[in-house]
Amino acid sequence: EIVLTQSPDTLSLSPGERATLSCRASQTVSSGYLGWYQQKPGQAPRLLLYTASSRATGIPDRFSGSGSGTDFTLTISRLEPEDFAVYYCQQYRNSPYTFGQGTKLQI
């Protein structure tokens, strides 16, 4: 099983600032089969990125992803008020398709 560890657990920033969220895998996630999701309270998760760096439909370009192998990053270039939420990474290369524990992005 590939274990994903996200850091930090909580990130406190202000609107307009840049956010950098990390996701580290216990084994190589081949072909960059790594996705990122955003979840707000009381809502289902929303897909942001797939294959580490490709934006899903309708996702603003302030969201970007990078990384390969075992280290991946989600960057939000300029935080908008609606970006404060919990973010999860997920590997989907091998079953079980594990999620990280989440990073809470708060004001």
Next chain:
Amino acid sequence: VQLVDSGGGLVQPGGSLRLSCAASGSTFRNFAMSWVRQAPGKGLEWVSTIADSATSTWFADSVKGRFTISRDNSENTLYLQMSSLRADDTALYFCAKARRPYSDNDVFDVWGQGTMVTVSS
């Protein structure tokens, strides 16, 4: 495609429950489907995936042997049959659709609203 989860409720330990996920649209049959759960105040946990043709299924170790995933492509519906339920199965269960057609391992681009399962005596 829109997904609507249903079937959750209160069940005693050791009991059974069947969740359903109704999909709109005619392309349901082309996509692998999954269940993901979230215990109260906790993170996301992948539970199970079924291939578009239902020929293959995958399960998390935590539910293997207790849960069964199935689908009815003629009715655009996904199911999760849960048995031998335990307190730690208490969670909000989401169904989710794979992003690409005919892809068994993929991110989830459409999610249901979730249905709550509570296992308690």
